[in-house]
Amino acid sequence: MQLKEIIENNAEVVSDQILRVDSFINHMIDPNVMMEIGEEFARRFRDDKITKVLTIEASGIAIGLTTALALRTPLLFAKKKVPSTLGDSYVSNIYSFTKNESVTVSVAKQYLKSDDKILIVDDFLARGEALKGLAHLVKQADAELVGVGIVIEKAFQGGGKALRDAGVRIESLIKVSSLEGGKLHLEE
Amino acid sequence: MQLKEIIENNAEVVSDQILRVDSFINHMIDPNVMMEIGEEFARRFRDDKITKVLTIEASGIAIGLTTALALRTPLLFAKKKVPSTLGDSYVSNIYSFTKNESVTVSVAKQYLKSDDKILIVDDFLARGEALKGLAHLVKQADAELVGVGIVIEKAFQGGGKALRDAGVRIESLIKVSSLEGGKLHLEE
Numbered sequence: 001m002q003l004k005e006i007i008e009n010n011a012e013v014v015s016d017q018i019l020r021v022d023s024f025i026n027h028m029i030d031p032n033v034m035m036e037i038g039e040e041f042a043r044r045f046r047d048d049k050i051t052k053v054l055t056i057e058a059s060g061i062a063i064g065l066t067t068a069l070a071l072r073t074p075l076l077f078a079k080k081k082v083p084s085t086l087g088d089s090y091v092s093n094i095y096s097f098t099k100n101e102s103v104t105v106s107v108a109k110q111y112l113k114s115d116d117k118i119l120i121v122d123d124f125l126a127r128g129e130a131l132k133g134l135a136h137l138v139k140q141a142d143a144e145l146v147g148v149g150i151v152i153e154k155a156f157q158g159g160g161k162a163l164r165d166a167g168v169r170i171e172s173l174i175k176v177s178s179l180e181g182g183k184l185h186l187e188e
Numbered sequence: 189m190q191l192k193e194i195i196e197n198n199a200e201v202v203s204d205q206i207l208r209v210d211s212f213i214n215h216m217i218d219p220n221v222m223m224e225i226g227e228e229f230a231r232r233f234r235d236d237k238i239t240k241v242l243t244i245e246a247s248g249i250a251i252g253l254t255t256a257l258a259l260r261t262p263l264l265f266a267k268k269k270v271p272s273t274l275g276d277s278y279v280s281n282i283y284s285f286t287k288n289e290s291v292t293v294s295v296a297k298q299y300l301k302s303d304d305k306i307l308i309v310d311d312f313l314a315r316g317e318a319l320k321g322l323a324h325l326v327k328q329a330d331a332e333l334v335g336v337g338i339v340i341e342k343a344f345q346g347g348g349k350a351l352r353d354a355g356v357r358i359e360s361l362i363k364v365s366s367l368e369g370g371k372l373h374l375e376e
Contacts, residue, residue: 028264028299029249031257057246058265061217065250069219076216077246111216 003036004174007152008186013179019152025123029062037173038066041121041149044171045071048146050119052076052112054138056094056105056130060122063151067121076112078105078134090140094133097126107137116143125150125172128159135168152176155187191224192362195340196374201367207340213311217250225361226254229309229337232359233259236334238307240264240300242326244282244293244318248310251339255309264300266293266322278328282321285314295325304331313338313360316347323356340364343375 012020024030055064068075083089089106153172175187200208212218243252244266256263271277277294341360363375
C-alpha cells in the first residue's frame with residue numbers, strides 16, 4: 001500500500017477541525033510507517049545537502065529520527081521549556097490555537113550553527129505556528145532553512161499557503177482540503 | 189566502537205547527581221546510536237514474544253521506536269497529560285524528584301490490552317518513579333510486563349535495585365555507580 005493510502009486509511013476524523021492519528025503516528029506508532037515517512041522525506045531532500053533535521057518534542061521525534069537516519073544526519077528536537085540558562089539557547093514562543101496558550105520552545109546554541117542546512121519535519125501543519133517558531137530558531141542561529149517535511153497538511157487552515165507565499169519550501173505527504181461531513185477530503 | 193563506550197564517551201557529568209546526554213540522545217540525537225540501542229534491546233528480549241514496546245514522551249520515543257522496529261512490534265508512548273475523556277485511558281502519576289512535582293501520564297485503553305506482552309524502555313533509570321508509573325499503566329490493563337530496557341541506569345539512586353527486588357527484569361546498557369569527582373564510575 002502507498003504511504004498516502006496508509007495515512008488516509010488510518011487517520012480518524014474527529015471533527016471539522018481535528019484529525020487524529022493516534023493509532024499509528026501520535027500515540028501508538030507503527031515503526032514501519034515511520035521508516036517509510038523518513039525515507040520519503042529523505043528522497044525529496046536528497047540533493048539539498050541537509051546537515052541536520054530539526055523537529056519539536058514530542059510529536060515530531062519519531063518522524064525526525066527516521067528522516068535523519070535516511071539522510072545520515074543528526075536529529076535535533078526543540079524542547080518545550082524555558083531553558084534554565086537562557087544565554088545558551090535560542091528561544092521561540094509558539095501559540096497554540098487549539099489550547100489557546102503559548103509554549104516556549106528552545107534549542108541549545110551549541111547544536112544549531114550558522115553553517116547548518118536545516119530540514120524541519122513535523123506530523124501536522126495547520127496554521128503554521130509551530131513551524132514559524134522552529135523557523136525562528138533557525139534564523140536566530142543564522143542557519144539556512146532548506147525546507148519543511150510535513151506528514152499531514154491541513155490546507156484549509158492556511159498555514160502552508162502563508163509560509164509558501166513567504167518563500168518556504170514545504171513538502172507535505174498529504175494535503176487535506178476539508179474534514180467536513182466526518183470525511184477526509186484531499187487536495188488535487 | 190562498542191555501544192557502551194559510545195555512551196561513556198558522550199555522556200557529560202554535570203554534577204554528582206546529573207548526567208547529561210544532550211549531544212546524542214536527549215536533545216540532539218544520533219540516529220545510528222539509536223538504531224544500535226534498539227537492536228541491543230531487541231537482542232536481549234528476542235525470545236520473549238513482546239507484542240508492544242511502551243515508553244514515555246518525549247525522552248523515550250526515539251529509543252522506543254528503534255526497539256519496536258527491531259522487535260517488529262508497535263510502539264506506544266504514554267502522554268504527559270490528563271486525558272480529556274478520562275474513562276477511555278489508563279492514568280498514573282509520576283513524581284519527579286528533580287522537579288519536585290508530579291506529572292500525570294496516560295495511555296488510551298484501546299492500545300494497551302490484557303493479552304499484550306510489554307517491554308518498557310527509557311533513557312534513564314534513577315529512582316524508578318517513571319518506571320513505576322509506566323508499570324502501573326500495564327497493570328491496569330492486565331497486560332504482562334515482560335521486562336525493562338534502560339540506556340543508563342544511575343544505580344546509586346536505587347530505583348533499579350528496588351524494582352529488581354520486586355521481581356522486574358531490567359536490562360541496562362550501562363550502570364553508573366557514582367558521578368563523584370565529575371567522573372563516570374561504572375559498576376562491575
